[in-house]
Amino acid sequence: MQKVKSFQKIVDTLALLKDTSELMLDLAYSSLLLNSTELAKEVLELEDYMDNLHTEFELSVLSSGFKPKESKDFLGLIRLGVVTEKIADAAAEMADVVLRGVEPHRVLTLVIKEAEETVTRLQVSENSPLIGKTLREARIPGKTGMWILVIRRGGKWIRPKPEVMLEVGDVLLASGYTDGEEDLKKLVLGKSPEQQ
Amino acid sequence: MPRLEKIEYKPVSIRDVLTEMKDLSELMIDLAYAAALFNSKELAEDVHELEERVDTLAYLLDMNAMVAARDAEDAESLVAVSAVASAADKISDAAADIAAIVLKDIGVHPLIREAFEKVEEHLARTKIQPVSILVHKKIGELELAARIGVDIIAIRRGINWIIDPEDEETVEAEDVIFVRGAPSGVKAIMGLAGGTIKTFED
Numbered sequence: 001m002q003k004v005k006s007f008q009k010i011v012d013t014l015a016l017l018k019d020t021s022e023l024m025l026d027l028a029y030s031s032l033l034l035n036s037t038e039l040a041k042e043v044l045e046l047e048d049y050m051d052n053l054h055t056e057f058e059l060s061v062l063s064s065g066f067k068p069k070e071s072k073d074f075l076g077l078i079r080l081g082v083v084t085e086k087i088a089d090a091a092a093e094m095a096d097v098v099l100r101g102v103e104p105h106r107v108l109t110l111v112i113k114e115a116e117e118t119v120t121r122l123q124v125s126e127n128s129p130l131i132g133k134t135l136r137e138a139r140i141p142g143k144t145g146m147w148i149l150v151i152r153r154g155g156k157w158i159r160p161k162p163e164v165m166l167e168v169g170d171v172l173l174a175s176g177y178t179d180g181e182e183d184l185k186k187l188v189l190g191k192s193p194e195q196q
Numbered sequence: 197m198p199r200l201e202k203i204e205y206k207p208v209s210i211r212d213v214l215t216e217m218k219d220l221s222e223l224m225i226d227l228a229y230a231a232a233l234f235n236s237k238e239l240a241e242d243v244h245e246l247e248e249r250v251d252t253l254a255y256l257l258d259m260n261a262m263v264a265a266r267d268a269e270d271a272e273s274l275v276a277v278s279a280v281a282s283a284a285d286k287i288s289d290a291a292a293d294i295a296a297i298v299l300k301d302i303g304v305h306p307l308i309r310e311a312f313e314k315v316e317e318h319l320a321r322t323k324i325q326p327v328s329i330l331v332h333k334k335i336g337e338l339e340l341a342a343r344i345g346v347d348i349i350a351i352r353r354g355i356n357w358i359i360d361p362e363d364e365e366t367v368e369a370e371d372v373i374f375v376r377g378a379p380s381g382v383k384a385i386m387g388l389a390g391g392t393i394k395t396f397e398d
Binding site for chain 1: 210211214215218222225228229232272273274275276277279280282283284286287289290291293294296297301302303304305306307308311312315316318341342345378379380381
């Protein structure tokens with residue numbers, strides 16, 4: 001029973017490491033595209049968070065009480081953790097470019113834009129119909145074709161789990177296809193066409 | 197020791213090379229995790245091959261960036277291109293590290309693999325049932341990315357693998373598809389492939 005519990009912690013932490021490293025990549029490319037030092041700083045903040053999470057992950061693998069013959073299986077896990085860390089480092093290096101004030105070359109923005117996907121950040125206004133709804137109820141991907149990457153509330157990062165309830169002032173970072181951006185804006189800012 | 201070939205300068209579009217490096221590195225991460233998650237050596241070998249391609253591209257990009265810089269100002273702005281290319285190269289190396297876990301039989305504990313498969317919301321594999329509406333459809337016409345926010349990153353058909361399938365490729369019954377994307381879309385594609393969902397409308 002003890003073992004199942006420690007397994008669950010390992011699995012959850014690994015999933016979080018993987019998600020966070022990929023989120024950092026998305027944000028890093030977006031920071032280059034928008035030449036946004038703010039987004040770039042967010043990447044570096046996540047890097048700190050990753051470091052702690054990675055240590056936590058390694059400790060939970062090492063303390064899971066595996067048998068000698070299982071050591072290979074656990075080595076594989078340790079290495080997966082290392083890989084998420086490497087990806088996070090690569091994202092941080094891209095963010096560095098922005099923070100050093102290097103004007104991103106025209107080629108860079110073209111390359112990043114070429115992907116049809118876009119990233120946008122919007123703050124939930126007091127008129128938004130999303131307030132007080134959980135993400136499950138809000139059905140944002142169904143309505144707009146965009147999905148929430150992460151929510152920033154106060155100084156904290158919140159992962160967009162279905163049960164998270166949206167509040168006024170939440171900053172949403174969303175990714176998706178360019179067509180959906182306007183629909184998402186209406187939803188988050190609470191402007192319907194007849195109000196304008 | 198793998199035999200490394202000399203890479204000679206040839207003029208290429210920096211934009212095209214960087215686009216390919218960015219796309220490949222992202223595809224490789226997904227393929228590599230899928231290889232580890234589903235314990236697939238075939239996928240891992242593909243990641244390994246793609247890694248060599250990215251290495252070659254990285255050299256070509258650097259050489260072309262060097263030639264393109266005419267003055268200090270050019271150098272200052274091209275260094276950003278070079279830094280991003282180097283980051284994409286690192287990402288592809290990281291993906292190759294995951295592939296190595298599978299190829300060198302280190303593996304990931306099976307119980308953890310199973311549990312991870314359940315919480316991993318961005319990657320999935322599923323079999324196309326004969327009753328699925330996806331059967332005989334071209335990937336291009338399905339427009340999965342625009343409709344439900346997922347991509348098919350690989351198809352296993354019998355013993356054959358199709359990596360990063362083209363728009364012209366068709367989906368057939370009994371194919372095993374590997375997909376990545378938004379969690380809601382991944383759920384939808386499982387239903388579409390299994391035949392329990394018959395339409396894209398929700």
